[in-house]
Amino acid sequence: MKIVVLGAGQVGATIVEALHDDHEATVIDLDAARLQALSYRYDVRTVRGNGATRRVLQDAGVEEAALMIACTSRDEINLVAGTLAKKLSAAQTIVRTSNPEYLEAWQERQIDVDFMVSSELETALAVSSTIGVPSAKQTDVFADGQVQIVEFDVPLDSSERPPTDAIREVVGLELKAASIPADSKVASIIRGDRVLVPRGDESIQPGDRIIIIGSPEAARAWGQIMARSKQVDDVVVYGAGATGLAIARVLLDQRIRVRLIEPSEERAREVAEELHGARVYCATGVDPDFIERERIGQADAAVFAMREDAKNLYAATLAKVHGVRFTIGITHEPISIEVFEHAGIDVAVNPRSLTAEEIVRFAHDPRVRQLSMLEGDRFEILDITVREESKLVRIPFKELPMTGSLIGAIVRDGTAIFPHGGDQLEPDDRAIIFTESRRVAEVEKAL
Amino acid sequence: MLAARLPRPGALGVDVGSAVNLVGAVLKYLGAAFLFPATIALGSDEPVWPFLVSAVITGGSGLALERGTRGQQVIGPREGFLVVALIWLALPVFGALPYVLADEPQLARPVDAYFEAMSGFTATGATVLTDIEAVDSSLLMWRQFTQWLGGMGIIVLAVAILPRLRIGGRQLLQTELAGPEVENLSATIRETARRLWVLYVALTLAAIAIFTLYGWTGADPAMNLFQASAHAFSTLAIGGFSTENESAAAFAGVTQWTMILFLVLAGINFLRLYLVLVRGRLRAVSRDDEFRLYLAFLVGGSVLLLLELLGGDLTGGGDAVRNAVFQAVSIMTTAGFATADYTQWSALAELTLLLLMFLGASAGSTGGSIKVIRHLLMFRIIRRELEQTVHQEIVVPVRFNRAVVDDRALRGIVAFIVLYIGLFALGGLGLVLDAKRGTLEVQSFEALGAAAACLGNVGPGFGFAGPFGSYAPFSDLSTGVLTGLMWLGRLEIIPVAVLLTRGYWRG
Numbered sequence: 001m002k003i004v005v006l007g008a009g010q011v012g013a014t015i016v017e018a019l020h021d022d023h024e025a026t027v028i029d030l031d032a033a034r035l036q037a038l039s040y041r042y043d044v045r046t047v048r049g050n051g052a053t054r055r056v057l058q059d060a061g062v063e064e065a066a067l068m069i070a071c072t073s074r075d076e077i078n079l080v081a082g083t084l085a086k087k088l089s090a091a092q093t094i095v096r097t098s099n100p101e102y103l104e105a106w107q108e109r110q111i112d113v114d115f116m117v118s119s120e121l122e123t124a125l126a127v128s129s130t131i132g133v134p135s136a137k138q139t140d141v142f143a144d145g146q147v148q149i150v151e152f153d154v155p156l157d158s159s160e161r162p163p164t165d166a167i168r169e170v171v172g173l174e175l176k177a178a179s180i181p182a183d184s185k186v187a188s189i190i191r192g193d194r195v196l197v198p199r200g201d202e203s204i205q206p207g208d209r210i211i212i213i214g215s216p217e218a219a220r221a222w223g224q225i226m227a228r229s230k231q232v233d234d235v236v237v238y239g240a241g242a243t244g245l246a247i248a249r250v251l252l253d254q255r256i257r258v259r260l261i262e263p264s265e266e267r268a269r270e271v272a273e274e275l276h277g278a279r280v281y282c283a284t285g286v287d288p289d290f291i292e293r294e295r296i297g298q299a300d301a302a303v304f305a306m307r308e309d310a311k312n313l314y315a316a317t318l319a320k321v322h323g324v325r326f327t328i329g330i331t332h333e334p335i336s337i338e339v340f341e342h343a344g345i346d347v348a349v350n351p352r353s354l355t356a357e358e359i360v361r362f363a364h365d366p367r368v369r370q371l372s373m374l375e376g377d378r379f380e381i382l383d384i385t386v387r388e389e390s391k392l393v394r395i396p397f398k399e400l401p402m403t404g405s406l407i408g409a410i411v412r413d414g415t416a417i418f419p420h421g422g423d424q425l426e427p428d429d430r431a432i433i434f435t436e437s438r439r440v441a442e443v444e445k446a447l
Numbered sequence: 448m449l450a451a452r453l454p455r456p457g458a459l460g461v462d463v464g465s466a467v468n469l470v471g472a473v474l475k476y477l478g479a480a481f482l483f484p485a486t487i488a489l490g491s492d493e494p495v496w497p498f499l500v501s502a503v504i505t506g507g508s509g510l511a512l513e514r515g516t517r518g519q520q521v522i523g524p525r526e527g528f529l530v531v532a533l534i535w536l537a538l539p540v541f542g543a544l545p546y547v548l549a550d551e552p553q554l555a556r557p558v559d560a561y562f563e564a565m566s567g568f569t570a571t572g573a574t575v576l577t578d579i580e581a582v583d584s585s586l587l588m589w590r591q592f593t594q595w596l597g598g599m600g601i602i603v604l605a606v607a608i609l610p611r612l613r614i615g616g617r618q619l620l621q622t623e624l625a626g627p628e629v630e631n632l633s634a635t636i637r638e639t640a641r642r643l644w645v646l647y648v649a650l651t652l653a654a655i656a657i658f659t660l661y662g663w664t665g666a667d668p669a670m671n672l673f674q675a676s677a678h679a680f681s682t683l684a685i686g687g688f689s690t691e692n693e694s695a696a697a698f699a700g701v702t703q704w705t706m707i708l709f710l711v712l713a714g715i716n717f718l719r720l721y722l723v724l725v726r727g728r729l730r731a732v733s734r735d736d737e738f739r740l741y742l743a744f745l746v747g748g749s750v751l752l753l754l755e756l757l758g759g760d761l762t763g764g765g766d767a768v769r770n771a772v773f774q775a776v777s778i779m780t781t782a783g784f785a786t787a788d789y790t791q792w793s794a795l796a797e798l799t800l801l802l803l804m805f806l807g808a809s810a811g812s813t814g815g816s817i818k819v820i821r822h823l824l825m826f827r828i829i830r831r832e833l834e835q836t837v838h839q840e841i842v843v844p845v846r847f848n849r850a851v852v853d854d855r856a857l858r859g860i861v862a863f864i865v866l867y868i869g870l871f872a873l874g875g876l877g878l879v880l881d882a883k884r885g886t887l888e889v890q891s892f893e894a895l896g897a898a899a900a901c902l903g904n905v906g907p908g909f910g911f912a913g914p915f916g917s918y919a920p921f922s923d924l925s926t927g928v929l930t931g932l933m934w935l936g937r938l939e940i941i942p943v944a945v946l947l948t949r950g951y952w953r954g
Contacts, residue, residue, distance in 0.1 A: 265842075272842040273851040283840040290840060 002026070002065040003363070004091070006051035006081050007072035008034040010334065011096065011119075014356030015069060016042050019363060026060045029072075052080040054088065063089045069359055071096040071117075082113040094359050098242050100249075107144070107414065117358045119351040120246035123305075126349050127328055128250040131232050131301050142383055142432050145250070146416035147409040148219040149187070149381055149434070152226045154208045166225045176200035181221035183418040184214025187406050187434040197406055197436075213381075213408030213434055214418060216254065232300040232326070233257055238285050238315050239306035240271040243330055243351060247303055248278050259299070261285035286315050288322075297323030304329045304345075309336040316345050380440055381408075381432065388427040390447045396424050405435035405443055460954035464516040466529040471512025473534055473605050477541060478506025483592055484545065487673075488585035497548035498585070505541040525951065527618045528942045531602060535934055538601060539564035542593050549586055553577065558923045565930045567593030568601075569937035570813060572687020572783035572906025573897075573929065577917045579692050584673065587690045591677040597937070598684025598813040599647045599717075600624065607640035616640070622942045626716075626810020626818050627860050642721045647683060647813075654679035654709050658702060667699035674698075682709045685814040687783025687906035694914055695777075695784040700769055703786050707776050711745065714780040714808030736848050737809050741819045748775035748803050752796060759793040779803040781815040783906025785914030797892075797909055804899045815904030815936055817867055820847070821860050828857055859941065866940045867902065874898030874932050881925045897921075901932040 001023050005012050008029035016025055020042040027044050028051040029035050035046040049056035051070065062068055068085040070078035075097045082095040094115040097103060106116040125141045141148055154171055169179040175186060175198055188211040189196045189204060196202060204210055212222050233256055237244050240262035248258045248271075258278040262268040268282035283290050291297065302324045304312035309331050316327045329345040331337055332352070340348035386393060397407070398421035410417045411430035417423065425431065425447075435443050478501075485498035522530065542564035546554035554560045559575045566573045567590050576582065596604075602623040606616040617636040621628050624643075634642070655675050662670030674690060678698075681688045691697035695706060712720065715738060722731035732738040753771035773786045778800050789800060806822065808814025824847060831843045844851045875895035882889035893910035897918070900908040907914040912921075918929065935943055945951050 268842045269844070273844045276849075279838075280842045281838070281840040282842050294838060294840075 001067065002061060004028065004057070004060045004062050004065045004068045004085070006068070006070040006078070007096075008038050008046075009071075009073060010352040011071040011356045011359070012069075013038060014353055015071065015359055015363070016044055018356070018360040020044055023067075026065075028056060028060050050077075052077045052084070054084060057081065057084055057088060062091060065089060065091040067092050067094070067363055069094045069096075069363070071355070071359065073098075075099050075102060079111070079113075083111075086112055086114075094362055096355060096359070100246065115359075115362050117355055117362075118246075119355040120242045121250075122354040122358055123243050123330060123349055123351040124246035124250040126354055127247050127303055127330075128254060130328060130347055130349075131235060131251065131256070131303070131326070142381070143409070143411040143416050143430065144414075145216060146411065147213065147432050148216050149211065149213050149408070149432075150219050150222065151209060151211050152222065154204055154206050154210060154226065156206045170225055171204045171206060174201050174203050178204070181214065181218040181225070184212055184218035184222060185406065185408055185418070187211045187213045187408055195436075197434075211434070213406070213432065215409075215416065218418075220254065234298070234300050235259070236261065236296055236299040236302040236319075236324070238302065238304045238312070239330075240267055240280065241305065241307060244303075244305035245271055245275070247305060248275060252277050259294070259296075286318055288318075291318070291322050299324050301326040301328065303327075306330075307332070309333055309339075313340060313343060313345070316340075317343060320344065380436075381434055382440065382443060384431050384433060384444060384447050386425050386427055386429045386431055386447050390425070390427070392446055393425050393427055397421050405433055405439055408432045408434050459952060461525050461529060461952055462523065463526075463529065465522050466526040466533065467512055468516040469522055469526075469530050469611075470533045470537060471509045471514075471516065472609065472611070473509070473601065474537060474541065475506055475509030475513060476605075476608075477538070477601070478502045478509065480592070480596060481505065481545070481589075484585045484589035487588045488583070491584050493583045493585045494549060495585075497545045498589070500548055501541065501544035504544060508541070522615045522619075524615075524618050527615065527622060528945050528951070531619060531622045531938060532943050532946055534601060535568070535938055538568045538597070539930075542568055542589075545586060545589055549583065551582055551586055553582065553919075554586075556923075558926050559919070562918070562926050562930045563590065564593060565933050566901075566906070567686070567688065568597035569904050569933045570594045570598040570681075570684040570686035570815070571901060571904040571933045571936075572681070573901055573908075573912070573918050573933070574688065574906075575917055575919045575926070577919050579690065584690070588673070588677060590688050591680040591686075591690065594684040594686030594688050595651065595680035598686060598713075599643055603640050603643055606636060607644050613637055622938070624810075625808075625812055625814065625939070626820055627824075627856060627863070639718065642725075643717050643811075646717055646721045646724065650709065650712060651679050651683045654682055654705075657705055661699070661702055661705070667702045669698050670702060678706070679709075682706050682782070682784075683713050683813065685710060685713050685780050685782045685808065685812070685904075687777070687781075689784065692915065694786070695773065696786045696915075703769060703773055706784060707773055710776050710780045710782050710784075714741065714812045714814045716809045716811035717813075718811050734848065736823060737820045740823050741809050744806050744819060745776055745779060748779050748799070748806070751775075751799055755793060755796040755799060759796065774800065775803060778905060779806050780808045780812075781903050781905045783900070783914070785907060788913060788915050790909055790913035790916070801892075801896055801899060801909070804903045804905050807903060817864060817903075821864060823847070824852060824857060824860050825864055828861065863939065863941060866944065870932065870935060870940065871895070871898050871902055874902060874928060877928050878921070878925050881922055881928070885922055887920055887922065897929060898932060901929040902936040904933060904936050 003019060003023050003025045005015055005025055006028045008027050012027060016027060016038060019025055025044045026047060027035060027038055028047045032048050035048060038044060039046050047056060047060040051057060062085050068091040070081040072078055078095045082093040085091055085093045093113040095113045096117050098118060098120050103116055103118050105111045125145050186198055189198050190209040235251055235256055236259045237248050238261050240260045248260055251258050260271060260278050260280045261283055262271060263284045265282050268280050272280040296319060302319045304316045306312050312329045316329050319327055327345050328347045328349060329340045331340060331348050331350045337348040337350055397419050407419060409432040410419055433443055481498040481502035485495050488495045488498060539561055543560035546560040546563060547557060553576050554563055562575055600623045602619050606612045606620050620636060620640060658670050658675030658679060659672050661667040677690045695703050719731040719735055722728045749772045752775045753767060756767045756771050770787045774789055777784045805817055807816025807818040810818055810820045824845060827845045831845060834843055835841055845857055875898040878894035878897060879889055879891055890910060896909035897912050900906055912918050
């Protein structure tokens with residue numbers, strides 16, 4: 001299909017990289033040098049000009065395109081381009097924004113584009129799932145953070161680390177008898193080479209790897225059960241830019257204590273006024289006196305979301321020196337991920353690549369809003385909108401055939417529901433489905 | 448035209464002409480207010496002419512001031528301060544005319560008459576009368592009526608009525624309205640002023656009806672339409688003037704409880720009260736930080752006083768409860784009515800009452816003193832200060848009802864409280880020093896009490912100036928000082944203090 005990408009920056013380039021093989025892509029940007037670099041690397045057409053104008057969009061062939069992705073770093077340009085494209089063509093439009101209020105307006109259908117992605121929110125969700133569920137191996141977020149999929153290694157019993165009471169009430173018991181946190185399901189148990197989609201008589205054993213699907217609270221509860229260290233509840237965020245603010249918001253929502261450090265007095269004041277509950281410091285955060293006085297070293301985790309990678313790296317290293325156990329660095333240059341991890345930062349997150357991934361997921365199949373791969377190729381998590389004519393509609397869950405797939409959650413009118421036996425699918429529901437890779441086509445057809 | 452308005456270097460930066468012009472325009476209408484006591488005089492066979500002459504003098508002076516100055520239609524923000532200060536100085540001058548003209552022996556001297564009129568308009572309730580009941584009923588009703596006019600504010604009324612104040616009225620109204628400018632008034636300024644007065648009139652009528660009903664049904668034999676109106680006026684204005692020597696003690700318990708209710712209502716921010724009573728939006732007060740603290744202060748003050756009364760064995764049973772609640776509410780909301788002579792209570796109870804004088808009612812109410820919102824924000828300012836002492840770099844916004852209060856407003860509150868305490872101390876000191884010149888013996892507690900009672904627009908103080916006493920023993924100089932304190936207290940100091948700065952007058 002034909003795809004128009006507006007913006008040849010990092011996000012645009014990542015998207016083009018993922019899509020150029022199978023699709024015909026045209027890239028619009030103001031910067032000729034960027035376009036040239038891109039066209040040398042990939043087989044794409046380029047158009048130079050302001051993508052928020054009709055003429056340029058038409059030059060780029062938006063009228064025949066099936067998908068238009070506006071991913072410049074400027075919200076308003078993206079919005080104008082997305083809205084124009086919607087009027088000029090039948091293309092699906094994806095708009096990147098950094099403003100949570102635009103995102104909210106879109107979710108309430110007041111902005112007419114098909115999909116909106118916020119780098120800041122994606123980053124914040126990624127950070128929060130890493131922090132909120134510290135012992136999880138891998139986490140994925142669906143339906144704007146209402147559904148999480150997390151993977152745990154069940155700790156082996158040992159004499160130094162006897163199992164906690166919480167673990168004993170879950171591990172080793174038949175699932176129907178175990179105290180599993182509300183709003184969650186065990187999607188899969190991986191034991192050695194065997195992969196089980198468990199029934200009620202199955203049980204989790206020490207050493208298993210388990211995959212959980214459930215609400216963020218449930219994921220947190222699972223994290224607490226599986227945690228080998230103390231639960232995270234005190235996080236320091238360096239940098240109160242849009243990203244830092246989004247991270248703080250998401251963490252505060254999870255009732256985590258947040259301290260924000262921002263060098264600009266004006267910005268610090270702004271953020272302090274906007275955020276209820278966070279403690280905001282106007283400081284550089286790299287002054288040893290400050291770190292000592294405010295006991296930064298006692299924080300469970302620190303996130304470095306300042307504008308410069310080098311500063312983030314320095315501050316993170318300093319925080320490590322002062323005893324912070326878990327550090328997450330936000331990076332802006334692609335290469336920084338390697339640098340950060342080499343330098344001992346625990347997790348490095350690149351907002352632009354998260355954004356690009358999110359957009360690519362949507363581009364693959366708009367019906368499958370998000371698609372995530374777990375355990376190599378063996379499992380997939382599908383996010384599918386249920387069609388009216390699906391044969392599974394309006395049948396209670398307990399009567400659905402067992403097929404090796406599991407409906408982990410339903411998103412109905414924007415709210416996540418974690419279904420029980422009596423619930424049923426309705427048309428237009430978004431179903432979050434955990435399934436084996438070979439059954440993907442089967443599931444998509446059934447719904 | 449434009450060139451003519453630009454001040455020359457070194458010229459006066461304030462358009463005094465325009466300010467005086469507006470003062471004249473407002474005074475002009477005050478003349479009509481004398482017609483009300485005139486009808487009372489007519490009905491009770493008392494001389495009518497003092498009121499008619501007063502009306503003519505007031506109306507004529509207003510007209511003369513208006514004609515004699517060339518005023519701009521729209522007055523600027525600078526002139527606003529001058530207008531408000533001048534109006535509140537001029538009002539009692541004209542309001543005192545009937546007292547002097549009627550040849551009332553207790554108010555014959557202009558200093559005393561001016562004090563009484565200032566106490567009336569500022570809704571203070573301090574009096575130089577020693578035998579209130581000996582005064583003509585028409586004069587007494589004028590006293591009560593001045594409280595009612597001044598309670599909600601003459602300028603608020605003018606903004607509601609005079610079309611020329613549609614522009615520029617916001618600042619005038621903010622200056623006269625009680626409390627700091629923390630929240631922006633919604634709606635147009637005329638609508639705001641109108642709402643305030645509509646509610647004020649409605650509540651007053653309700654109080655008159657209820658009090659009269661008590662008289663008719665015999666629930667309170669001392670009550671009649673005259674007493675009902677007189678006390679409704681001074682209750683809703685949170686004034687404290689009474690037509691009885693014994694103040695509220697002259698009435699039955701049920702009347703006193705009703706007065707408590709109306710005082711508590713009048714002490715709520717009227718803009719919020721309007722939303723509750725007219726629009727049925729209970730949240731306007733239930734979610735209001737100030738209202739909650741106001742209630743807590745009232746309850747706390749009442750309980751404290753009750754404990755002291757019971758502990759000191761001063762009164763017992765139901766009387767103790769009623770007396771404690773009445774005095775606490777009356778003093779804290781800055782009314783100054785009394786059901787008991789609290790100067791006979793223990794020193795601890797007296798001190799409690801003195802401290803209650805500094806709390807005051809809510810912003811946007813008819814009460815005076817420092818007001819609950821300032822105490823609330825002052826507490827939050829101090830809490831922030833302590834927080835920043837430990838965590839030097841922390842940024843803590845001060846909030847009121849979840850909205851952030853800007854630093855200028857906060858500095859204004861600190862400045863106000865400092866000035867308030869300073870004036871209170873200076874006032875007390877002045878009274879003691881002045882007493883030293885003469886033969887009058889004034890205890891320092893009494894001097895401080897009188898200063899606090901006048902500055903806070905409470906009314907009765909302690910000792911001879913207590914609730915059943917009088918300010919008459921004070922010398923003329925002291926009376927003048929106390930009159931000034933009432934004026935400063937009503938205008939909340941800052942608008943007057945501004946006039947004393949050189950920058951105000953310079954171009």
